[in-house]
């Protein structure tokens with residue numbers, strides 16, 4: 511890589527880190543300035559984070575069951591703060607995003623949507639949620655959306671910001687945006703095209719189609735269909751079991767794997783190769799590598 515290329519790369523990494531520090535410390539000056547105060551004016555529900563230290567799996571729960579886990583303004587702010595915590599969780603391996611009371615998320619809280627329907631505030635909310643879901647997508651943790659019940663509108667977009675989607679057999683993902691005279695604004699369209707391809711994305715968005723698990727699996731939107739017979743909590747148990755093989759191993763190695771996949775997915779080849787070398791440098795000769803070499807590994 512040329513000297514100026516390396517300088518450009520260092521500059522882009524510095525900018526990403528600067529944005530991260532600014533957002534976590536709420537440093538004003540970003541283009542979403544002022545929206546936090548407005549979102550705070552729409553309370554209701556919460557976004558809970560439970561870090562399971564033994565497994566390194568965090569549970570991120572949208573908790574607004576009276577509103578089918580619709581995202582109130584304060585929940586959008588909660589989500590940003592929970593992501594700040596996850597971005598610096600060095601022992602973390604994965605995060606499962608779920609909804610309370612057996613349903614995922616019915617999108618934005620419509621009372622908040624009505625109140626900030628003006629273009630200026632709507633655009634700032636859109637950018638705030640787009641930035642927040644992009645940070646979820648880029649977490650150095652393997653992320654799974656556990657979809658029970660309904661994932662509608664912004665809730666459907668939220669599922670696309672996870673690496674994987676697991677659905678219970680009676681669940682539905684629906685991009686209802688067209689019915690509201692809208693298109694996705696939280697990054698859901700850009701991510702959906704990358705997940706299912708542009709033709710399937712066009713069908714799901716233009717038709718506002720209800721995606722059942724089998725259809726979702728066929729088009730690559732759904733990674734596993736969970737058949738749950740007994741009560742509450744079974745879907746989560748099945749999701750953790752599905753995740754198990756992906757997160758076996760030291761947290762730094764799992765996090766390094768996610769980092770090289772994110773850079774391979776998002777960066778131009780030269781920068782992706784540079785990032786891969788940088789991440790490789792963090793695990794080469796690190797404890798997990800040295801321990802593995804000492805054991806004379808045999809991969810049967």
Ligand SMILES: CC[C@@H](C(=O)O)C(=O)SCCNC(=O)CCNC(=O)[C@H](O)C(C)(C)COP(=O)(O)OP(=O)(O)OC[C@H]1O[C@@H](n2cnc3c(N)ncnc32)[C@H](O)[C@@H]1OP(=O)(O)O
Pocket residue numbers: 576577578580616617618619620621623660662663664665686687690692694
């Ligand atoms: C489009 C992108 C993004 C945006 O631009 O911001 C959005 O996400 S906008 C919101 C898109 N979502 C919706 O339009 C979903 C609307 N809700 C429904 O379709 C149904 O409620 C349901 C989610 C399919 C559940 O139906 P059901 O099980 O029959 O329950 P109820 O309909 O009786 O709802 C229970 C209760 O919850 C309230 N509710 C549901 N969704 C929302 C929401 N998104 N915002 C606010 N409140 C919501 C619903 O009003 C009921 O409350 P009460 O009437 O007070 O009992």
